[in-house]
Amino acid sequence: MEYVLTNCLIYTEDKVEHGYIIVENQKIKCVEAGHYRGALECHDMHKQHILPGFIDIHIHGGYGQDFMDADLTGLQHLSRSLLTEGTTSYLATTMTQSESAIMTALSTLRDYHHHQSSEGAEMLGIHLEGPFISEHKVGAQNPMFVERPSRARIEKFQAQADHLIKIITFAPEVDGADEVLDQLHDSIIFSMGHTGATFDDINEAAARGAKHITHLYNAATPFEHRQPGAFGAAWTNDDLAAEIIVDGIHSHPAAVDIAYRIKGRDRLFLITDAMRAKGMRSGIYDLGGQDVTVTHNTARLKDGTLAGSILRMNQGLRNMMQYTGRTLEELWPVTSLNQAEALGIEDRKGSITEGKDADLVVLDDDCNVIMTIKHGVMHRFN
Structure with a gap:
């Protein structure tokens, strides 16, 4: 051809x-x-x-499907549907659930990866979001299944996934985090999120090898002028890149503009953090065993907590252009090149x-x- x-x-x-x-x-x-x-x-x-096809490194599902469903047919449908928004590659993102649920999801994702069709977006690997997070910043994750990180636990998950886990979202302040970061940061990208870490905690973890901030502005310690928090560290530490959900709901447009002015186009990843209701009608949907009500452009738990998004990658790019006043020529790397370089696949994707x-x-x-x-x-x- x-x-x-x-x-x-x-x-x-x-x-x-x-x-x-x-x-x-x-x-x-x-x-x-x-x-x-x-x-x-x-x-x-x-x-x-x-443009290069979009690479979404943080997505839980969409179009009626969720990666925790462990459904091969559903994965095929989701991957084909992602092409409609320009996404050609992605990291399947898991949730904080029981060990058995995570292990089942990992084995299904492993099997899908080895036999995936070329008719849809390509699953490049897995983003393990939790369970090694803070119970004080769970967001829409299930606090029942939060646990402390250990090398043995991570290696068990990685073996089940046939070493497809590329990113782990974790809280750097919890017991065991320092040890796994010291031991495994060369083989896995550790991304800090769902965390109560201080400004100093974040910078110390970055010095130990943590590389990313998960969904900037959400589920972490906020910026205050006397306590800069996780977001202050994310802004000012040049060794950290940051995901950002640009749907106008998870972050105010001005906050997106601030992030771009500080981090620049080379240190931001546009993500969707989308859940199964993306591309679906308003209604009630499941996310990690919890009911999520989707109305208009928002997805929330019963208590009002934001529960992922229903954002499409092309919509996020359009929003980012509007919120920052920047051109497509300047912004396109946040959708593909930065992700490819972070994952070490820039020799074949991203530009x-x-x-x-x-x-x-x-x-x-x-x-x-x-x-x-x-x-x-x-x-x-x-």
């Missing part, structure tokens, strides 16, 4: 190029300026915007470069998804 995408606005690491892309055998064969004049099959993109996977998303001027290309296969939506 070889074809040409012509008349494109191509977003590369260096610039925006009006030109064409040749796709061959699931890979980007070449990226060129100007007009294609060869004999290959051509697809006119009508000056639409072509539009010769030799990389042909994982692309075509957007109109309002960030609506016109087409998603996964491993060279075109999926049209508008």
Whole structure:
């Protein structure tokens, strides 16, 4: 299979190029300026915007499915549905539940990963959100199943997952956190979240090898001028990158703008933190064994606690442009390149470069998804 995408606005690491892309055998064969004049099959993109496919490193589900369901058919449906929002790769994110539920989910995700279809977004690995969090900052996680981290416990989960766990969200202040961070930070990305850690706690954990902040501004100690908290540390520590949910609900638009001004485009990851109700009607849905009421654009537990989001990646990018006043040319790395570099897969994903996977998303001027290309296969939506 070889074809040409012509008349494109191509977003590369260096610039925006009006030109064409040749796709061959699931890979980007070449990226060129100007007009294609060869004999290959051509697809006119009508000056639409072509970006690398989005990589969502924190997503619990969507389109009626949840990764904790441990349902292979559901995983296939979810992966196909993610293409509609431009997501071509993701980390399946688990919840704080019983050991048996987590182990079952991990084994199912392992099996799915080894036999996943090329017809949907690609599961790159697993983000273990909990159970090694603070019972004082559980958010929508279930406090019944919070536990303390240990190397043996993490290695048991990792063995069950066939070493697919790429990120673990944990609270750095709890007993056992220092030890596992010291011992395992070279093989797993430790992300700090659902935590009561102080400013100093966060910085100390970063010095020990923690690399990320989970969903900035949510479920952690807030910034105060005398106690800067987790978010103050996230802002000021250059060794830390931060996830952010840009739905206008989890964080005020001005807070998103502040985060971008401080961290810059290279240290932020746009995530959805989406739950199963994404893409579904308003109603009551399950999240980690708890009922979540979804109305309009929000998902909340009975007590009003935010319970993930129903955000789509392309919507998050549109919102970020609006909240920060920045251009698509400046912002696109927060959807793909930063994630690829963090996961160590930038040699094959995350930017539009010769030799990389042909994982692309075509957007109109309002960030609506016109087409998603996964491993060279075109999926049209508008």
